[in-house]
Amino acid sequence: MPDFLLYLIAVQVSGLGEESWLRTLRALPPLTTLDSEARRGEMEPEMELRRELLTAEMIEPSTGEPVQTTIEVRFDPLTGHSSRILPERGLIPATDFDLEGFARDSQPTCPFCPGRVDRLTPRLAARIHPDGRLTRGEAVLFANLHAYSSNSSVSVYSPRLHYLPLGEITQQLLADNLATQVAFVKAVMAAEPQSQWASINANHMLPSGSSLFHPHLQGIVDSQPTTMQRMLAEVPPQRFDAYLDAERRTGERYLGDTGHIQWIVSFAPIAPAELKAFIGGISSPAELTDELIGELAHGLVLTLGAYADMGFQSFNCAIYGAPPGTEGYPLNLRLACRSNLRPFYRSDSTFLERLHWEGAVDLAPESVARQIGERFRS
Numbered sequence: 001m002p003d004f005l006l007y008l009i010a011v012q013v014s015g016l017g018e019e020s021w022l023r024t025l026r027a028l029p030p031l032t033t034l035d036s037e038a039r040r041g042e043m044e045p046e047m048e049l050r051r052e053l054l055t056a057e058m059i060e061p062s063t064g065e066p067v068q069t070t071i072e073v074r075f076d077p078l079t080g081h082s083s084r085i086l087p088e089r090g091l092i093p094a095t096d097f098d099l100e101g102f103a104r105d106s107q108p109t110c111p112f113c114p115g116r117v118d119r120l121t122p123r124l125a126a127r128i129h130p131d132g133r134l135t136r137g138e139a140v141l142f143a144n145l146h147a148y149s150s151n152s153s154v155s156v157y158s159p160r161l162h163y164l165p166l167g168e169i170t171q172q173l174l175a176d177n178l179a180t181q182v183a184f185v186k187a188v189m190a191a192e193p194q195s196q197w198a199s200i201n202a203n204h205m206l207p208s209g210s211s212l213f214h215p216h217l218q219g220i221v222d223s224q225p226t227t228m229q230r231m232l233a234e235v236p237p238q239r240f241d242a243y244l245d246a247e248r249r250t251g252e253r254y255l256g257d258t259g260h261i262q263w264i265v266s267f268a269p270i271a272p273a274e275l276k277a278f279i280g281g282i283s284s285p286a287e288l289t290d291e292l293i294g295e296l297a298h299g300l301v302l303t304l305g306a307y308a309d310m311g312f313q314s315f316n317c318a319i320y321g322a323p324p325g326t327e328g329y330p331l332n333l334r335l336a337c338r339s340n341l342r343p344f345y346r347s348d349s350t351f352l353e354r355l356h357w358e359g360a361v362d363l364a365p366e367s368v369a370r371q372i373g374e375r376f377r378s
Contacts, residue, residue: 047242049250049267050075074268077243079231083268083359084352091362092272094311097342099205103163103213112214114159121145121154124184127191134183137176141184144218146211151188151195153219155180164215166204166315167308175297181219182293185286188221189324196323197225198285205314207339207347229320237328244278253369256376258299260292263376265369270359271316271336272348273368275303283326285319296333299376303335306372312337 054071072085107113111120122143123132128151134141138158146152157164157173164173178200185198198221203210210216220226225233247254247264255263260281266274277299279292288296300317307315319333339348352360 047077047239047246049077049246076266076268077246078235078239079228081268081270081357083270083361085364086360086362088364089362091346092312092337092339092348095313095340095342095345097340099165099313099341100163102341106213107162110162110212110214112156112159112212112216113162117142117156117159124153124187128184128187134180134187136179136183137172139173139176139180141180141219148218149220149222149224151184151192151219151221153181153184154216155184155219156214156216162214165308166304166313169215169301169304171294171297171301174300175294177217178288178293178297179290181217182285182288184219185221185284185321189286192221192223194223195221196284197222197229198321199226199229200285200317200319200321202315202317204316205338205341207314207341207345208316225322226320228318229322232320232332233322233326233329235329240278240328240330240332252366255369255373258376259295261295261299263299263303265365265372266334267365268359269336269361269365270334270353271338272361272363273307273310273312273372274334274336274359274361274365275368275372277333277335279331282331283329284321284324284331286321286324287331300335302375303372306375307337310337310371311340313340314338 051072051074054073056069056071057066058069059065060067069087071087074083074085075081076083111117117140122145124134124141124143126132132142134155138160139155140159141153141155144152144154155177157169157177161173181200185200188195189198198219201218201220202208202216203218204215206213244262244264247267253265253267255265255275257263261277261279263275263277266276277296279288279296282288282292304315315335315337317333317335319331321331322329339345350360352358
């Protein structure tokens with residue numbers, strides 16, 4: 001029985017008067033702070049892939065007849081945030097924008113390209129790494145000139161690859177780049193034991209929020225979690241298992257298990273064509289082995305290749321770490337495509353996403369799963 005119920009029973013049995021009992025009850029801490037072990041360890045969460053249908057009615061201007069549109073509101077099983085699945089409207093249209101030509105125009109002043117990357121990018125503090133940079137294969141990691149945290153890094157896939165379309169990102173390039181970020185996380189945590197919250201992130205191409213065209217990853221290691229890291233770390237461990245079990249049972253969005261990592265299309269996506277991946281047994285990027293890095297890169301390359309075939313050029317990615325050794329928390333990631341680059345393109349981030357924290361997409365997750373799933377199954 002939960003501790004707070006035992007406490008209330010004891011108060012009643014003790015014979016306190018009604019007023020004294022009420023004063024004692026009011027002095028109790030909120031239920032959300034009581035019995036955290038029961039919330040995180042003993043109580044089996046109930047899994048529900050919850051959705052509700054809304055109907056909009058309007059008068060069609062050309063016929064004067066009433067028409068109806070259906071919007072499906074879904075609720076994320078882990079965080080509870082809601083998302084709106086719209087009828088397909090082509091909100092991210094294909095583009096014939098000359099991305100390679102744009103790359104040629106921006107390359108002469110790019111600080112990440114050969115001949116400039118060593119000279120124009122900041123070095124890591126000596127307490128993090130004596131050489132000021134971390135390398136693996138062609139990947140190079142250095143300090144982020146525009147820091148987002150107490151320890152902020154940038155790593156390029158290669159100084160020579162100023163133009164790197166999604167379909168040309170190889171497993172080796174991605175694994176080497178991820179490996180530099182993992183080494184950075186380990187180095188920071190060794191130098192600053194209080195910095196236990198790490199994430200590895202990507203803004204690929206300008207529509208995703210990248211200020212530079214040259215493809216790269218970004219790392220954050222801090223003493224404070226981001227909002228999403230905190231929300232995910234508060235999810236009871238059984239909830240992750242129940243979510244994956246529910247997705248495996250339905251099979252509609254479950255993409256597969258690549259060995260140690262499970263991949264699904266998000267039930268309630270924040271952004272278009274959103275995927276999630278879960279790595280059981282570890283909670284932080286600092287705990288990624290070379291084998292797991294290779295497996296993670298493999299799954300990401302499968303997804304990015306599918307994005308390219310679907311006509312997308314830009315994406316965001318976040319690998320959400322909790323403190324190393326957090327029991328029951330699986331290291332997990334979210335990956336989603338963004339608007340295509342072209343003059344006067346429409347941003348896929350609207351008032352709903354930015355100010356209501358609610359995704360609104362016209363790509364049904366089940367349709368995305370059908371287009372991507374074959375790559376994982378083969």
